[in-house]
Amino acid sequence: MSDAAAGTGVQARLKVEHPGFSLDIALDLPGRGVSALFGPSGCGKTTCLRAIAGLLRAPGGSVVVNGECWQDGARFVPTHRRALGYVFQEARLFAHLDVRRNLEYGIRRVATAQRRVPLAQAVELLGIGHLLARRPDTLSGGERQRVGIARALATSPRLLLMDEPLASLDLQRKREILPYLERLHAELDIPVIYVSHAADEVARLADHLVLMEAGRVLASGPAPALMTRLDLPLAHGDTAGAVVDATVTGFDAAFGLTQLAFAGGTLWLPHGGSRIGLAVRVRIQARDVSLTLTPQADTSVLNILPATVTDLAQDGPAQVMVGLDVGGARLLARITRKSAALLRLREGAAVHAQVKGVAIVD
Numbered sequence: 620m621s622d623a624a625a626g627t628g629v630q631a632r633l634k635v636e637h638p639g640f641s642l643d644i645a646l647d648l649p650g651r652g653v654s655a656l657f658g659p660s661g662c663g664k665t666t667c668l669r670a671i672a673g674l675l676r677a678p679g680g681s682v683v684v685n686g687e688c689w690q691d692g693a694r695f696v697p698t699h700r701r702a703l704g705y706v707f708q709e710a711r712l713f714a715h716l717d718v719r720r721n722l723e724y725g726i727r728r729v730a731t732a733q734r735r736v737p738l739a740q741a742v743e744l745l746g747i748g749h750l751l752a753r754r755p756d757t758l759s760g761g762e763r764q765r766v767g768i769a770r771a772l773a774t775s776p777r778l779l780l781m782d783e784p785l786a787s788l789d790l791q792r793k794r795e796i797l798p799y800l801e802r803l804h805a806e807l808d809i810p811v812i813y814v815s816h817a818a819d820e821v822a823r824l825a826d827h828l829v830l831m832e833a834g835r836v837l838a839s840g841p842a843p844a845l846m847t848r849l850d851l852p853l854a855h856g857d858t859a860g861a862v863v864d865a866t867v868t869g870f871d872a873a874f875g876l877t878q879l880a881f882a883g884g885t886l887w888l889p890h891g892g893s894r895i896g897l898a899v900r901v902r903i904q905a906r907d908v909s910l911t912l913t914p915q916a917d918t919s920v921l922n923i924l925p926a927t928v929t930d931l932a933q934d935g936p937a938q939v940m941v942g943l944d945v946g947g948a949r950l951l952a953r954i955t956r957k958s959a960a961l962l963r964l965r966e967g968a969a970v971h972a973q974v975k976g977v978a979i980v981d
């Protein structure tokens with residue numbers, strides 16, 4: 620049974636007209652996990668979130684969240700009656716209230732019976748317990764954003780909308796906040812719609828992906844599959860990569876390495892995963908995968924996997940993106956066009972993938 624038929628998930632049909640721009644999309648998103656709306660600036664991501672929130676009218680549209688109808692025909696539930704949390708690029712905190720009062724402010728409008736995320740849990744998840752007595756102007760950008768997210772969560776939303784929550788932060792702060800977002804994802808059963816135009820964020824956080832272009836949906840589906848489709852934009856450029864599911868199978872304490880098993884074999888990576896049997900999601904960037912025709916013995920690369928070339932696509936003037944089947948798992952390798960020619964790579968070719976970098980993302 621589909622999510623829609625089961626009364627779960629987020630279904631939205633939205634048409635919005637702005638001068639010189641029209642949004643016309645149908646979304647059918649899973650009822651839990653992170654769905655990322657990804658696309659270039661101006662493609663309509665924020666317009667879409669605002670329409671789902673009811674901040675913007677989309678006449679004739681419909682919005683249903685886990686079976687609860689927020690808009691359909693004549694029915695239009697105003698934003699303040701929709702159980703949603705909205706996190707913006709910059710946390711909009713009240714400057715005259717300390718962090719605790721900022722958090723409590725959001726909760727007051729939620730009826731006691733509907734409070735499903737206790738304040739203490741939101742505080743703990745975002746790691747802001749030590750900041751409760753502070754005023755917003757004494758917080759760093761990353762801390763403010765964590766408070767903003769905790770405040771949205773503490774209202775026990777049925778849907779969390781996040782509009783580029785990391786966009787205003789520098790790389791250091793982004794790195795600081797991403798683990799908290801991953802925890803939310805793992806520990807809370809609230810669907811999240813996450814707007815981003817950063818491919819690396821999407822790779823770390825998204826379960827489901829909606830690729831948008833000029834007000835339309837280009838493709839929608841499970842993130843790992845869409846990220847590696849060579850006919851779609853995410854599978855190109857320096858940040859392209861694959862995400863695969865793996866399990867921790869061992870540790871090499873002497874060398875500080877963790878062993879993972881995935882459909883395509885075994886991977887070693889420095890320090891990751893806390894216990895044997897743990898399910899993890901790993902990201903393997905296309906630029907960290909090189910190809911050889913015979914397995915190399917005298918190489919510093921630990922992870923060498925037999926693979927079959929499934930497809931190739933030009934990626935800029937000098938590079939080629941190579942799609943690989945590795946025991947049923949899909950990886951990408953970004954190599955130079957010259958190397959592809961020298962190795963005579965074509966569909967069906969048997970190769971060995973040398974995987975230089977593996978990172979656990981979940």
Ligand SMILES: Nc1ncnc2c1ncn2[C@@H]1O[C@H](COP(=O)(O)OP(=O)(O)OP(=O)(O)O)[C@@H](O)[C@H]1O
Pocket residue numbers: 637638640658659660661662663664665666667816
């Ligand atoms: N209130 C408005 N009036 C007129 N045009 C608007 C309005 N809001 C948005 N637009 C236009 O609609 C288009 C989509 O904007 P939107 O903010 O949804 O894009 P986006 O994908 O979120 O972009 P970004 O990644 O830059 O935030 C843009 O061309 C924008 O200029």
